[in-house]
Amino acid sequence: MITILPVTGVAEIRPGDDLGRSLEVALRDLGDADERYRLRENDVVVVTQKVVSKAEGRLVAIDPDDPDAHRALARSEAVRILRRRGDLIISETREGWVCAHSGVDVSNVARGYPALLPEDSDRSARRLHHHLSLAFGVHVGVVVSDTFGRPWRRGLTDVAIGVAGIPALHDLRGSTDAEGRELQVTEIAVADELAAAAELAMGKAAGIPAAVVRGFVPLGPPGSARDIVRPPAEDLFR
Amino acid sequence: MITILPVTGVAEIRPGDDLGRSLEVALRDLGDADERYRLRENDVVVVTQKVVSKAEGRLVAIDPDDPDAHRALARSEAVRILRRRGDLIISETREGWVCAHSGVDVSNVARGYPALLPEDSDRSARRLHHHLSLAFGVHVGVVVSDTFGRPWRRGLTDVAIGVAGIPALHDLRGSTDAEGRELQVTEIAVADELAAAAELAMGKAAGIPAAVVRGFVPLGPPGSARDIVRPPAEDLFR
Numbered sequence: 001m002i003t004i005l006p007v008t009g010v011a012e013i014r015p016g017d018d019l020g021r022s023l024e025v026a027l028r029d030l031g032d033a034d035e036r037y038r039l040r041e042n043d044v045v046v047v048t049q050k051v052v053s054k055a056e057g058r059l060v061a062i063d064p065d066d067p068d069a070h071r072a073l074a075r076s077e078a079v080r081i082l083r084r085r086g087d088l089i090i091s092e093t094r095e096g097w098v099c100a101h102s103g104v105d106v107s108n109v110a111r112g113y114p115a116l117l118p119e120d121s122d123r124s125a126r127r128l129h130h131h132l133s134l135a136f137g138v139h140v141g142v143v144v145s146d147t148f149g150r151p152w153r154r155g156l157t158d159v160a161i162g163v164a165g166i167p168a169l170h171d172l173r174g175s176t177d178a179e180g181r182e183l184q185v186t187e188i189a190v191a192d193e194l195a196a197a198a199e200l201a202m203g204k205a206a207g208i209p210a211a212v213v214r215g216f217v218p219l220g221p222p223g224s225a226r227d228i229v230r231p232p233a234e235d236l237f238r
Numbered sequence: 239m240i241t242i243l244p245v246t247g248v249a250e251i252r253p254g255d256d257l258g259r260s261l262e263v264a265l266r267d268l269g270d271a272d273e274r275y276r277l278r279e280n281d282v283v284v285v286t287q288k289v290v291s292k293a294e295g296r297l298v299a300i301d302p303d304d305p306d307a308h309r310a311l312a313r314s315e316a317v318r319i320l321r322r323r324g325d326l327i328i329s330e331t332r333e334g335w336v337c338a339h340s341g342v343d344v345s346n347v348a349r350g351y352p353a354l355l356p357e358d359s360d361r362s363a364r365r366l367h368h369h370l371s372l373a374f375g376v377h378v379g380v381v382v383s384d385t386f387g388r389p390w391r392r393g394l395t396d397v398a399i400g401v402a403g404i405p406a407l408h409d410l411r412g413s414t415d416a417e418g419r420e421l422q423v424t425e426i427a428v429a430d431e432l433a434a435a436a437e438l439a440m441g442k443a444a445g446i447p448a449a450v451v452r453g454f455v456p457l458g459p460p461g462s463a464r465d466i467v468r469p470p471a472e473d474l475f476r
Contacts, residue, residue, distance in 0.1 A: 002241070002242040002435070003241050004239065004453075097390075152475065153427060153466050154465065154468045155425040155430065156425065157427050159391070187392060189391060189393025189394060193396070193438050196431040200432065204413070215438075230389070237389035
């Protein structure tokens with residue numbers, strides 16, 4: 001069984017804040033009222049990119065009345081532009097993510113201060129993993145999530161851009177199905193599924209910045225979100 | 239809070255079986271031992287494509303020793319081939335899904351009998367929605383899920399190919415964030431997030447064909463998985 005608990009009551013995050021400490025305080029307050037919020041071994045805390053970027057000061061001042069300022073910022077964060085149509089830019093970031101506007105986001109941040117992606121989202125995840133594991137005395141996995149579109153399918157879903165303490169992929173090579181045949185499907189992007197599952201509990205409008213996923217069974221050693229970046233040479237759509 | 243319960247104990251499904259009835263029986267047996275398995279209003283039952291295809295007799299006999307038979311079948315199920323590399327074909331199905339081998343799958347089915355996608359996965363979902371809602375006297379959403387790859391990201395995730403009784407997309411146009419600004423992100427593919435979340439509870443190797451997701455709050459009227467198919471004219475990668 002999987003349980004996903006939204007982490008409410010996190011203080012508004014500002015540049016320079018200790019996000020691990022803010023999450024810890026919110027979880028302790030929630031845990032005092034409801035013991036399900038006390039972190040357990042192998043719980044996974046999914047944290048939205050937006051609060052990570054805010055805490056890390058990844059806010060950039062732009063002229064909110066300049067319609068091109070957002071796009072210029074997206075271009076400056078890109079290592080490659082894949083597609084452009086009207087206002088939309090699909091680009092590849094330094095970390096290797098392909099997404100709209102290099103992940104530069106102007107909602108849920110102060111007007112005129114869009115948030116860039118963290119410089120190194122795996123490092124951000126590792127810091128939170130260490131902080132929360134130490135604070136609660138249990139091994140806590142961390143996923144930093146962001147909301148990306150995809151080709152061919154309408155709508156956006158949350159995916160992982162930072163991972164610590166859990167595998168990002170489950171490698172099922174050599175596993176067999178119920179009738180003993182080797183599985184065709186060899187790698188499951190469990191970190192992306194954890195991010196998507198957490199989004200269902202957080203929603204988009206309420207400003208809930210994190211969720212605890214309980215019951216996830218990791219297969220294999222911890223990895224990083226970089227494991228999910230498909231090398232361009234393997235990629236049929238780049 | 240979201241809870242995801244794996245539906246174990248479903249009898250092996252064979253062509254012509256009444257899948258709704260098989261799921262109902264398994265859920266009643268589970269519910270007798272554990273009241274959490276008694277379906278509640280707005281529960282979403284996520285069912286894997288594989289058992290839906292089996293029940294609907296979407297199995298095709300091929301020569302298991304002919305290495306090209308699988309690919310020939312994938313080509314015959316495609317309306318368009320997008321990419322081809324070695325053994326891999328990325329193609330578009332009649333329903334509009336872009337995936338490997340037109341969704342033709344050779345794992346977890348009898349050797350030499352690959353399963354095609356359901357003819358109309360939304361119709362399959364609607365039948366299960368009606369059966370389970372009637373059987374349990376509550377409104378039950380249904381998602382038929384399949385495991386797809388994606389460009390740019392390694393690993394596969396479960397997505398929705400059939401939807402009934404719930405919206406496939408949450409349209410957030412006009413919604414505002416915590417500071418009153420209109421959300422940039424306008425459509426969330428909640429059916430895909432439900433499929434991904436369910437996969438975490440089912441896994442790939444145990445042969446668990448369904449999961450119950452509880453706590454999902456639908457925004458807007460029920461839709462269908464067709465809502466998720468991005469029209470080719472909107473698509474920058476087709």
